Amino acid sequence: MASTLSADRFDTDVDTLAFTRFAMEHGWGDGLPCVAPTEDRVVEFVAASGLSGDHVIGKLAPLRADCTVELVAINSVIAGAPAEAMPLICTVISAIAEPAFDLAGVNATTASVTQAVVVNGAIRDRIDIPYRYSAVGGWAGPAPAIGRAIRLVIRNVAGQVSGQTSESVFGQPGRVTGIVVGEWEERSPWVPLSERRGVSGDAVSVFGVLGTANVLDSVAETGEELLQVMGRSLGFMGNNNFCQASQFADQLIAVNPIWANEVIARDIPSFDDVRQIVWEAASLRIDEFPATLHPGIEARGRIKPNGRVYLMDSPDDLNIFVCGGLGSLHGCMFPGMSNHLAVTKAVS
Amino acid sequence: MAGSLKGKKVGLRRDQFWRSWDWVTDEWADALRAEGATPVMWRAPVGKGDKQAVDGSGEFAAFLDSIDVAITGLCNCGSCTLWAVHDGLAALKHDIPTVFVSTEHFERLARTLADKEGFDDIRIHLLPYPLEGRLEDDVRQVAREHFDGLLAALETVR
Numbered sequence: 001m002a003s004t005l006s007a008d009r010f011d012t013d014v015d016t017l018a019f020t021r022f023a024m025e026h027g028w029g030d031g032l033p034c035v036a037p038t039e040d041r042v043v044e045f046v047a048a049s050g051l052s053g054d055h056v057i058g059k060l061a062p063l064r065a066d067c068t069v070e071l072v073a074i075n076s077v078i079a080g081a082p083a084e085a086m087p088l089i090c091t092v093i094s095a096i097a098e099p100a101f102d103l104a105g106v107n108a109t110t111a112s113v114t115q116a117v118v119v120n121g122a123i124r125d126r127i128d129i130p131y132r133y134s135a136v137g138g139w140a141g142p143a144p145a146i147g148r149a150i151r152l153v154i155r156n157v158a159g160q161v162s163g164q165t166s167e168s169v170f171g172q173p174g175r176v177t178g179i180v181v182g183e184w185e186e187r188s189p190w191v192p193l194s195e196r197r198g199v200s201g202d203a204v205s206v207f208g209v210l211g212t213a214n215v216l217d218s219v220a221e222t223g224e225e226l227l228q229v230m231g232r233s234l235g236f237m238g239n240n241n242f243c244q245a246s247q248f249a250d251q252l253i254a255v256n257p258i259w260a261n262e263v264i265a266r267d268i269p270s271f272d273d274v275r276q277i278v279w280e281a282a283s284l285r286i287d288e289f290p291a292t293l294h295p296g297i298e299a300r301g302r303i304k305p306n307g308r309v310y311l312m313d314s315p316d317d318l319n320i321f322v323c324g325g326l327g328s329l330h331g332c333m334f335p336g337m338s339n340h341l342a343v344t345k346a347v348s
Numbered sequence: 349m350a351g352s353l354k355g356k357k358v359g360l361r362r363d364q365f366w367r368s369w370d371w372v373t374d375e376w377a378d379a380l381r382a383e384g385a386t387p388v389m390w391r392a393p394v395g396k397g398d399k400q401a402v403d404g405s406g407e408f409a410a411f412l413d414s415i416d417v418a419i420t421g422l423c424n425c426g427s428c429t430l431w432a433v434h435d436g437l438a439a440l441k442h443d444i445p446t447v448f449v450s451t452e453h454f455e456r457l458a459r460t461l462a463d464k465e466g467f468d469d470i471r472i473h474l475l476p477y478p479l480e481g482r483l484e485d486d487v488r489q490v491a492r493e494h495f496d497g498l499l500a501a502l503e504t505v506r
Contacts, residue, residue: 061430062430062461062464063464064464064465102427104427104430104431104434105426105427105430105431106427108426108427108429108430108457108461109425109426109427110425110426110427111426159464164456164457164460165457165460165461165464166426167425167426167429167454167457168426244367245363245364245365245366245394247364247394248394295367296364296367300364339394
């Protein structure tokens with residue numbers, strides 16, 4: 001097969017266990033089994049991207065390395081991702097290379113931040129991105145492998161290595177498989193997340209998140225109560241964006257379809273009002289913070305005339321999407337990385 | 349050593365992260381004045397999505413143009429180390445002798461990041477770790493105790 005691939009070639013056993021050992025020895029692995037990126041597989045993945053192998057998608061920090069489609073393909077094969085996900089994976093890589101995402105800070109930080117990808121559009125069903133039960137993790141499908149492909153690119157191309165270029169104190173499981181979830185648009189009372197962020201159709205919105213946390217309210221009778229619970233949960237004191245050095249951050253919450261339609265939208269028809277309630281609830285009085293945090297918060301002009309400190313600059317920094325099973329009762333929050341903004345891009 | 353900085357403009361790069369670094373650089377600025385130098389403070393801004401744009405901003409360029417020697421810090425966490433090193437390397441690329449200031453724990457990250465950019469011999473002055481969390485008087489005392497070491501580091505890069 002004529003090949004235009006430029007990566008180094010290695011003669012090695014392509015049996016999965018043998019190659020996994022080989023990959024770990026070379027520093028390419030993450031501890032999970034690795035699929036050997038043979039030439040034919042990588043060629044197939046490059047072709048599936050619709051781009052040429054030497055196309056540079058973006059420059060990735062901390063190494064500020066040029067990330068080509070070929071490099072994405074290699075890591076996607078290793079991760080066990082499906083070839084048809086290549087356009088989506090390449091788009092995510094393009095998104096995290098945008099200055100707004102501050103990949104340099106995200107990759108080097110002591111925090112546990114990882115990428116959370118929310119997928120909108122028909123592509124969700126074409127490549128089986130979960131948006132129903134256990135959408136954020138646990139649904140058997142390609143999402144973990146797609147997320148892992150993104151994480152391997154960050155490890156092997158961007159150069160994020162724990163204890164070397166990454167100071168992440170705890171890390172998190174999402175640093176291995178990422179977080180890849182769809183929006184259940186058909187069960188949402190609101191305009192899809194990506195469309196609200198300016199992109200319609202097939203799209204990815206990529207967030208830097210510190211993890212996921214469940215938010216339970218099993219007895220709420222009103223939309224107002226649910227939104228208050230979500231907002232006050234998100235506005236916990238240790239949220240990275242309450243750090244004394246923080247200025248802004250996109251925050252992300254997922255609402256299940258029952259809450260969204262039959263409680264929240266029933267009571268509060270306007271999405272702007274929904275967002276406003278959560279934004280206001282995600283705030284604390286300045287006197288609730290330890291005194292050591294006051295100078296930094298004050299210096300950044302974050303104490304409002306009513307004496308409160310708001311987690312987000314404005315309701316525009318709050319991102320809400322609908323997904324999850326129909327058992328209701330729970331929301332999910334994804335606290336955002338400080339001084340970081342999400343990026344939304346069309347998947348082409 | 350005394351007087352070797354006389355007449356020099358010494359840039360002190362701060363950021364938004366560490367009160368302790370503000371206290372240290374306050375102390376060092378006073379001490380530099382006593383040496384006959386002129387300290388020039390610059391605080392790296394945080395802007396929505398424009399960190400890289402800030403790099404090329406007139407403000408940062410003007411800061412670099414205004415100084416003879418640079419002190420960049422504080423390498424005291426992951427992301428702040430990355431940007432302190434990044435801005436320090438920018439100074440070096442402008443042929444400005446530069447000392448990087450790091451707490452002990454973050455020296456490895458600072459050197460790794462600099463090495464990845466092709467600078468394998470940056471001059472780092474180390475402060476004790478942890479530095480943040482100490483009382484202000486203690487931090488200022490640390491700064492005064494480390495000033496001679498800083499002067500020595502500045503001497504080696506000039």
